[in-house]
Amino acid sequence: MQIRFWGTRGSLPAPLTTDAIRVKLAAALTAAQNVRLETPAAIDDFIAQLPFSVSGTFGGDSSCVEIIDNEDNHVICDLGSGARRYGAEMLRRHGPEQPQTYHVFMSHLHWDHIMGFPFFTPAFIPGNRILIHGCHPNLEAAFRRQHGAPSFPVDFNQLPASIEFVQLQPGVSADIAGYRITPLLQRHAGDSSGYRFEKTGKCVVYSTDSEHRTENTRETEAFAAFFRNADLVIFDAMYSLADAVSVKEDWGHSSNIIGVELCQLAGAKRLCLFHHEPVFGDIQLEDILRQTRRLEEITRDGAPLEIISAWDGLVVDL
Amino acid sequence: MEVGVERRGNARVIAVKGRIDHLNASAFHEQLTPHLQHCRSNGDGIVLDLSALDYISSAGLRIFMMAAKQARAQGGRIAVAQMQALVQEIFEISHFHLVYEIFTTTDEAVAALNRQPETAGT
């Protein structure tokens, strides 16, 4: 199984700015002083050893995560703005002549999780089949409203692809595209769903837009069971814990600290920080990753938990 | 987790021993609550002596946040003192060092809380 991140930003897309690129360039050029960069290979090596906040960016598209198997099933979580590039890549790969089936799993229906759908090109190609799964009863209404005038020029009814909405129940597993998929109800304004995907002995959990009250023992045990032994947990780590339990209480998001705790309780192998706060720049996000790794190290009790931070374009092999 | 209380002047020194995690955070909250009521302007300050606190999870920190909020709303002062290195790092990573006044020793915290609050200039 492989996971590809197409959109990792929370709440709103956050494109890189010219100012931010200049800061990166200045840092790279400063680091390049007295370094011999006479061949393309030397340049590549030099770039490879720069901090990620200098050589790359966590990216700016909102939530969209692809789950890849070796049977060419198309499974994605959420249709944030990252779905635009995902759709373009699918079109490039398969062309318009070969109909494809897409299985989408919706965490919930906030803008940042549906806004990519009007620009998801497979929906504009006849013969394609798009199954949108979710636990929210108003799943279809939310997608139709987004496509309606005066907000978008193409009405939902005009989309040539076959689009179906599939209702799932929290806590009830379903077998879809060869995966055993279990949704879980999460604390978020209007509710959200996490999804546990299992196939051929591998497991990934997609758990975004979820606030946790870890002092609620039953709830904590339920999430530990949901994350149990997962190879990867994609986790809403938008805020610092202090913010999440004070000024941003009830805003529906979690922190890196709680991600580490729940994954440790669950015996998960890897934690991926996700749904990045749009006001955070790359240096800040890199700092959060470093601190989270340190937290894991000092609180480790048993096997190590690997910590990564999602960026648009990241591919993780499970 | 064990909690011990000692009065020193106008400060209540609450020593917390062991671990606070999701399993005992509520119990910790219950033990703290009676003291929080007295943490007000012209009342007692609270010093949380963390020298014997080995670990604190998010559930415990949430109680710390509630305590700080309540004390502040009542015009009282609450501080932490003598944190072990591990707990201090957890405070920093969770940004709780921005929430609490932190003292190296309990004596310093008690002295600070027993001093009259400085009146604002200008």
Ligand SMILES: [Zn+2]
């Ligand atoms: Zn979101």
Ligand SMILES: [Zn+2]
């Ligand atoms: Zn949301």
